[in-house]
Amino acid sequence: MTTRRRLITAGGVVAGATALGIGVFIATGQRRFETLDDARRAVVPLAEKPLQTTGAWNLAQVLNHAAQSIEYSLDGFPQPKPALFQATVGHLAFALFDARGAMHHPLDQPIPGAPALAADASVPDAVQRLLAAFDRFERHSGALQAHFAYGALDKPAYARAHLMHLANHWAEFSPG
Template sequence: MKRRTLLMTSLALLPAWTLADSPKVQSLDQALAWLDGLDKADSAKTTGAWPLGAVLDHLAQSIEMSLTGYPQPNSALFQHTAGAAAFAVFKWRGKMSHKLDEPIPGAAPLHMQGDWKIGARRLRQAIQRFQAHNGALKPHFAYGALSKSDFAAAHSMHIANHQDEVVVQA
């Protein structure tokens, strides 16, 4: 009986708190729409180790570094073997899974305090800058050289993976 009460209580709370990853983004345009939804939410937070502002900073860093370069890339051997294989699996599955509290090697420290909307603004600007970019892209620190469409897919899957820990209250 107690288990049923707990289950019913848990289900009753679902409409108030919803995962922002429902549905998960599948493109950078959908990521921009997701950010619009976050901006309109009553509140937003993460269930993971990082606060929402740090998650959004991390996502922005990744996109920015595809334009400017990653500070500590893995070896070319790693990028051409394990890294390329990992990206191929993610692309085939249509989703990424990685440790969600692992910073990009050599990246500037994330902002662990403050208004998460600053991180949202930075992520929006990074996406727009990436979308407008027509030049060469820098190799990903793990996956190596990617086309613009593959980088867009990688960035979208990265955002979607982090959505696993983002919760919004509408």
């Protein structure tokens, strides 16, 4: 079987599993969200049935962190890396993540310059914040702000970045 045929076949399996609502994991074992609606469907139940996290942040902190990232793509990141970094290292990192369909970053690393994530935040409030950020991102029709590390991304690339970011953090979730 050729590489192209394997990719087409694998894509069909992923698309079919996604259509059936089955959690999709890529080669790294990481969950994958194909669309913001996929992510929304996974996040909504967390308000009623929260998952535990195995990392340094609790569920509300993780969800608020994901919301911050989306909000900053619209409003601007507080401490962007230098333009040279964004155009070289950052651009290449995003290209690699995008090609693999998965992102890997330190899961307890805050967005540079972002306010601290409150440990006592409510999970339902964090779910609502993330859902509102998804909605705001989808409705946004203007220019997007440069990512603090990756630099300028168009809306489809930013959507993929947000989905990969959430999926990367999802790896720390376990049933309560």
